[in-house]
Amino acid sequence: MPAIDVCLSPDLIHLYKLEGKIVVVVDVFRATSCMTTAIAHGVKEIIPVATVEECKALQATGLKAGAERDAKKLEGFELDNSPFTYMDPSLVGTTIAVTTTNGTLAITKSTAAHQILVGSFLNIGAICDYLRKEQKDVIVHCAGWKGKPNVEDTLFAGAVAAILDEFEVVDDSALLAKTQYNQYKNNLMDLVSHSAHVKRLANLGIQKDIAFCLEHSTYTAIPVWEKDRLVAL
Amino acid sequence: MPAIDVCLSPDLIHLYKLEGKIVVVVDVFRATSCMTTAIAHGVKEIIPVATVEECKALQATGLKAGAERDAKKLEGFELDNSPFTYMDPSLVGTTIAVTTTNGTLAITKSTAAHQILVGSFLNIGAICDYLRKEQKDVIVHCAGWKGKPNVEDTLFAGAVAAILDEFEVVDDSALLAKTQYNQYKNNLMDLVSHSAHVKRLANLGIQKDIAFCLEHSTYTAIPVWEKDRLVAL
Numbered sequence: 001m002p003a004i005d006v007c008l009s010p011d012l013i014h015l016y017k018l019e020g021k022i023v024v025v026v027d028v029f030r031a032t033s034c035m036t037t038a039i040a041h042g043v044k045e046i047i048p049v050a051t052v053e054e055c056k057a058l059q060a061t062g063l064k065a066g067a068e069r070d071a072k073k074l075e076g077f078e079l080d081n082s083p084f085t086y087m088d089p090s091l092v093g094t095t096i097a098v099t100t101t102n103g104t105l106a107i108t109k110s111t112a113a114h115q116i117l118v119g120s121f122l123n124i125g126a127i128c129d130y131l132r133k134e135q136k137d138v139i140v141h142c143a144g145w146k147g148k149p150n151v152e153d154t155l156f157a158g159a160v161a162a163i164l165d166e167f168e169v170v171d172d173s174a175l176l177a178k179t180q181y182n183q184y185k186n187n188l189m190d191l192v193s194h195s196a197h198v199k200r201l202a203n204l205g206i207q208k209d210i211a212f213c214l215e216h217s218t219y220t221a222i223p224v225w226e227k228d229r230l231v232a233l
Numbered sequence: 234m235p236a237i238d239v240c241l242s243p244d245l246i247h248l249y250k251l252e253g254k255i256v257v258v259v260d261v262f263r264a265t266s267c268m269t270t271a272i273a274h275g276v277k278e279i280i281p282v283a284t285v286e287e288c289k290a291l292q293a294t295g296l297k298a299g300a301e302r303d304a305k306k307l308e309g310f311e312l313d314n315s316p317f318t319y320m321d322p323s324l325v326g327t328t329i330a331v332t333t334t335n336g337t338l339a340i341t342k343s344t345a346a347h348q349i350l351v352g353s354f355l356n357i358g359a360i361c362d363y364l365r366k367e368q369k370d371v372i373v374h375c376a377g378w379k380g381k382p383n384v385e386d387t388l389f390a391g392a393v394a395a396i397l398d399e400f401e402v403v404d405d406s407a408l409l410a411k412t413q414y415n416q417y418k419n420n421l422m423d424l425v426s427h428s429a430h431v432k433r434l435a436n437l438g439i440q441k442d443i444a445f446c447l448e449h450s451t452y453t454a455i456p457v458w459e460k461d462r463l464v465a466l
Contacts, residue, residue, distance in 0.1 A: 172383040
């Protein structure tokens with residue numbers, strides 16, 4: 001039986017052997033929820049970059065681009081960090097560039113893996129169906145917040161471990177995430193409403209985003225890493 | 234009201250501001266349980282060192298010494314990593330040297346703090362009484378296992394947060410630890426028996442140690458860091 005492990009932060013990913021494994025990167029609020037939504041709504045390619053400068057350079061080549069720092073959209077970019085932005089029909093078939101505080105870092109730190117998928121509650125059913133079909137060892141790589149673990153990504157990791165219940169739980173981070181998810185699965189908001197991120201964002205008026213990002217399996221699209229960008233699997 | 238935060242691994246401690254705070258270092262299985270037991274049974278000083286070589290050098294000066302790697306005692310040392318070893322009356326009033334895989338690292342990475350206490354379930358009541366009296370911000374620093382979070386230290390951190398319920402929970406690691414503890418507080422062994430460490434140690438015959446290390450408030454002694462060693466608070 002394949003194994004599932006969980007890395008609670010990009011600052012711990014150096015402790016994990018990624019070779020030969022499928023890594024699922026998650027940043028529930030909101031980078032990977034946006035990426036899932038974008039690919040589901042017909043965006044052709046997403047180029048995630050580490051810095052605002054790289055993002056600006058890609059924008060200068062004609063791409064629409066989005067830059068977020070500390071959960072806020074930066075000036076001078078078309079796209080923000082709300083999943084609803086990525087439902088825009090004018091984005092269908094286009095290539096976009098994005099940079100975010102945590103999510104893009106988790107992707108770029110996972111490139112030693114056999115395959116990198118982008119996960120969120122919005123595509124969790126499709127992700128788990130795919131992982132079950134592939135029968136490879138899995139690591140859920142939580143983007144966290146500036147290096148620290150967070151509640152929402154941990155709950156997603158736990159949900160994957162709970163759904164793939166026949167996979168072997170390798171280590172304590174996966175065990176902690178799985179038991180945490182099982183405790184709160186009928187009311188994720190119960191825990192999430194006490195999380196640092198939701199408290200941090202209380203004044204940004206994104207309650208609608210938060211609720212949307214916790215919906216299960218709204219989409220079947222799975223963004224997958226190919227060389228330097230995300231495309232539909 | 235003071236705040237409580239939790240660092241799930243020494244590999245994340247660089248993300249925390251320790252200045253002015255009290256850090257409680259915990260390595261339930263078994264380094265800080267041994268240290269608590271030793272100080273409670275009259276050991277005068279414990280010198281924790283990072284390497285086996287340093288430990289040997291201190292042993293050569295006439296100290297009794299213990300070295301553990303991967304949960305196993307190393308050859309040529311008097312002391313092992315079982316709390317029962319430290320109840321030996323011949324250790325009363327002596328200075329001992331120890332090196333362990335995780336616990337000593339967590340201590341030496343906490344020295345920027347206002348004060349470092351050594352915690353375990355064995356002295357958790359005394360630790361919390363002291364923290365409540367001091368009214369300073371607290372960080373529970375979990376030793377984990379080779380850089381990764383583990384179940385037993387996370388449960389201890391959550392127990393401290395639950396007991397100090399009036400302290401502000403700063404961040405998601407503390408929230409995760411606290412909810413995890415509250416879920417399992419009536420049967421810690423329920424979760425701990427599935428942990429990587431207990432599975433790892435299944436063949437070492439240390440069930441007695443495991444059970445002892447999960448006992449609450451057997452002792453009131455608190456080891457505290459002074460310059461380069463632990464003494465009774």
